[in-house]
Amino acid sequence: MDILIKNATIITCNAQNEVLKGDILIKSGRIARIAENIELSIYEQSSVKVIEGKDLIAIPGLINAHTHCGQTILRSFADDLPLYEWLFEKIFPAEEKLTKEMIYFSSLLGIAEMLKNGTTMFFDMYFHEDMTAKAVQQAGIKAVLSRGLQTDEKEDIRLDETKELIYNYSSDKIKVFFGPHSIYTCSYVLLEKVAQLAQEFKTGVMIHLSESENEVNECYEKHDMSPVKLCSRAGLFDTICIAAHCVYVDDEDIEIMAEKNVSCVYNPTSNLKLGNGFAPVQNMIKSGVNVAIGTDSAASNNNLNMLEEMHIASLLEKGMYRLSDILKAEQILKMATVNAAMAAGIYNTGVLHEGFCADIVLLKANDFNMLPCYNPISNVVYSSNPSNVYATIVDGQILYMDGKLFTIDEEALVKEIKSIEKFLKESI
Amino acid sequence: MDILIKNATIITCNAQNEVLKGDILIKSGRIARIAENIELSIYEQSSVKVIEGKDLIAIPGLINAHTHCGQTILRSFADDLPLYEWLFEKIFPAEEKLTKEMIYFSSLLGIAEMLKNGTTMFFDMYFHEDMTAKAVQQAGIKAVLSRGLQTDEKEDIRLDETKELIYNYSSDKIKVFFGPHSIYTCSYVLLEKVAQLAQEFKTGVMIHLSESENEVNECYEKHDMSPVKLCSRAGLFDTICIAAHCVYVDDEDIEIMAEKNVSCVYNPTSNLKLGNGFAPVQNMIKSGVNVAIGTDSAASNNNLNMLEEMHIASLLEKGMYRLSDILKAEQILKMATVNAAMAAGIYNTGVLHEGFCADIVLLKANDFNMLPCYNPISNVVYSSNPSNVYATIVDGQILYMDGKLFTIDEEALVKEIKSIEKFLKESI
Structure with missing residues (x-):
């Protein structure tokens, strides 16, 4: 599904170190557009998931x-x-x-x-x-x-x-x-x-x-x-x-x-x-x-x-x-x-840039440890912790959002890990 | 309200560095008892909040x-x-x-x-x-x-x-x-x-x-x-x-x-x-x-x-x-x-010990960054982050649990902070 992130603080990590306020349109796994106010056509409205980003900071994954x-x-x-x-x-x-x-x-x-x-x-x-x-x-x-x-x-x-x-x-x-x-x-x-x-x-x-x-x-x-x-x-x-x-x-x-x-x-x-x-x-x-x-x-x-x-x-x-x-x-x-x-010789990720892979992380800007925010980059690098991560997106696919992993069976994984832990404890 | 935490991993921080598996009974803001299986009387059952702690690690606040x-x-x-x-x-x-x-x-x-x-x-x-x-x-x-x-x-x-x-x-x-x-x-x-x-x-x-x-x-x-x-x-x-x-x-x-x-x-x-x-x-x-x-x-x-x-x-x-x-x-x-x-010359907190203040933090032991757990103290000190904090208890009062603060109006505080941030940005 394509995604439109609206009104986010966008830390691009591009050559100019731009930090923008605006929208990111993700299509077919790529960043299709970054602009101030992206409008969806009526046709797109049903097929694009909209994420309200006014309280979110977007960074490259x-x-x-x-x-x-x-x-x-x-x-x-x-x-x-x-x-x-x-x-x-x-x-x-x-x-x-x-x-x-x-x-x-x-x-x-x-x-x-x-x-x-x-x-x-x-x-x-x-x-x-x-x-x-x-x-x-x-x-x-x-x-x-x-x-x-x-x-x-x-x-x-x-x-x-x-x-x-x-x-x-x-x-x-x-x-x-x-x-x-x-x-x-x-x-x-x-x-x-x-x-x-x-x-x-x-x-x-x-x-x-x-x-x-x-x-x-x-x-x-x-x-x-x-x-x-x-x-x-x-x-x-x-x-x-x-x-x-x-x-x-x-x-x-x-x-x-x-x-x-x-x-x-x-x-x-x-x-x-x-x-x-x-x-x-x-x-x-x-x-x-x-x-x-x-x-x-x-x-x-x-x-x-x-x-x-x-x-x-x-x-x-x-x-x-x-x-x-x-x-x-x-x-x-x-x-x-x-x-x-x-x-690694990979040149289509690591920057929020049109045409690049939509490898994007959204952080919650209004969590107490992220406030105030005179400098969003400072807050990401020096103040944030995993409790602030709202979503992790790879190639336009939401792999994690709001506490939930979508491609991993969390309960089953915990069970498997505990069973291996038990085995290793007993065998060494 | 009194609290009974059941089946938790208890890192006491006492002189013997004991790590126990068991229950903590909190009464009138104090740690009344730490023991393996604390049963509540029928009278107590209605007045004591029970927290299932089998997937929790308790540490002194x-x-x-x-x-x-x-x-x-x-x-x-x-x-x-x-x-x-x-x-x-x-x-x-x-x-x-x-x-x-x-x-x-x-x-x-x-x-x-x-x-x-x-x-x-x-x-x-x-x-x-x-x-x-x-x-x-x-x-x-x-x-x-x-x-x-x-x-x-x-x-x-x-x-x-x-x-x-x-x-x-x-x-x-x-x-x-x-x-x-x-x-x-x-x-x-x-x-x-x-x-x-x-x-x-x-x-x-x-x-x-x-x-x-x-x-x-x-x-x-x-x-x-x-x-x-x-x-x-x-x-x-x-x-x-x-x-x-x-x-x-x-x-x-x-x-x-x-x-x-x-x-x-x-x-x-x-x-x-x-x-x-x-x-x-x-x-x-x-x-x-x-x-x-x-x-x-x-x-x-x-x-x-x-x-x-x-x-x-x-x-x-x-x-x-x-x-x-x-x-x-x-x-x-x-x-x-x-x-x-x-x-600070304070001798009734900092250890999970009977008679001490119930200043206790509960951490989620089954979060992925806390697994496996061969050594709970290692996981708390080296692996944990705020997303693992389940509850923060001071003098037996739950001030934070499961994402929510109970004594602070979170929405109002965000608003106040943003208004001060705006003022400081504009005035300096």
Whole structure:
């Protein structure tokens, strides 16, 4: 059904950072028109759903540029532990127990959470990624998916799984990237192979890069260069490359990233939670690196709330650089929308613009934590929370509105999750 | 009306950090009993409201230990500016325009927001604090209030206003403290006078302390000692003293604070937003300083969301100390509840314990961002947001439930706020 949103405050995230008051007409999944007073013909009046938007703020759908949806089932499974104990004694043994079906429901859980906080697309890396793809199809959200790759006896099987993902699930809503996990879990030969395959399949790559000090130190010991330089030499930057974390990148690394159009995904919560520190985002932006924002997984966050992630993203840089006027609200909102889309080479979403996909989130402007409103962008980035999300629309389809998900059976999902939770509690 | 909450997950925040599954009986505003299966007599059945809690998590009401509710009306008024421009060119001129009536509605707005995110008490400092007191009475929330004090020609008037506040508003729900704004806005003589008055009136003191590097440097230039030592010498620590911020405190300062039982209020968001950095909370706790958590005002945050503040509080210390196992979830929740109560010398709230005030928040455990739940404390501190708050109860009175505030006319408040917003937009 086509939709007309009337009288809304429209934060476009376009190049001019326009904030308009007006109407958005959605036709066949696209933004057909943005104008001050759009009148419907008599013919249209019966076929167009009208949403009164005078108390609503419309923003481009948020894009969670780094997560592992299949891991949502491990939320609160292991917290407040040293990194290695967390990973090797808790997360890895639990992951051993996860079946394909569990990954499906875990992914659906993460997607349900994200739809409720205004996320319309996410970038993901995990195993049984075909199950995440199925959950994406069920929910109607968009995603860039990758099967996590690493070097061991199953290396080739995983590469084959990636190719199968590409064949079976690529669509308007799903892109499949190659997902080398990191330079410390992938051999140099594998990195090179992935670079070639990504070019061959005309797709991109996502990788965890320079996340911890350890990773960088070990890379220097082994390869006598930084992880960024290693990836560059392996050819990973000769295709679209999305690098998550980038906490420990120096000026030379940043220069390479800028020159090679590598996008960084800033994951402030995860980097803090795991004690890694914070990424020099301000320096990357100054040098021309495209930066997006991600929550990382519910096991290392512990939520997939992009509204909170935007707030923390801005705060952390301000506090650490001791500058209150950097990473401004409008810049942050772009990182969580259009920058993320560009990172994946997608140029028809992330901006409220005629002809673009109708990936739109409506926020309640009259909720008490959103009042007063001298600056709607400030209120979205610094003040909002998921209780303010009124609707989440993807390709013109309302996936969430007024507390209700329309493509996910909420009651059944709760039941499935509780049953998996019970199993994992008992088996580990 | 008395209340029986059945079958809830009860996070007590008691000394043993007990998490129970069971019932809470509330009688005459107090927690009468916590037990596994509380049966009501036939006589009680008609007079007790039963809340089915099998999908709810009960926690002690959150205490926002530092804010300026009267400033909520300046949310998004000035963001992303250098500190001095923000304060002198934006906030101060706007505050000049605020009338008593505006402060009343601004306070009510802040309280409405806080009730919706599970806050049952807040500590406040501002001008026209009698209006904030009236809003507190209207809403039924609890508060520790102070009229901000500083040195100028109106110094004595403000001290008199504090005394009037004490006479007119002290109650079971409202405590009045003296509120010397800071060592850089109050003369040493005023600090001494306040210390004497607080003792005379058998009450406490709240102050902004060592918030910025500037403050500390100037204090050394003028007084040849740290702000903490100056306050100690002035006698401010010889009564209950709540020190907000404490970003720049050294080991000697921390030792003095521990010895003198000075409580610190950690305001991570505000300290980051204004580019001040982060407080050495981990060191303070190790040295025995009682630490609570505050949001600061909506002008320097920009929300009064204690659920988010808890998450950020924990993350920031983990990230900055590069340690993932410090400031654990249970410690953070205590900082936001019982530690805050103790900071103000209040010993009948902040813990779910028989005989204590029924200041209780119920959270929805089955919302997708709260599932699965291997550890309910983790989910509350790291995963929850205001959309998960089901009910906020103060002294056994339900002030908020299922989306509705019961003591505040929500529609009328929105109207008032919009009218003040319009006035301020036009007049500045």
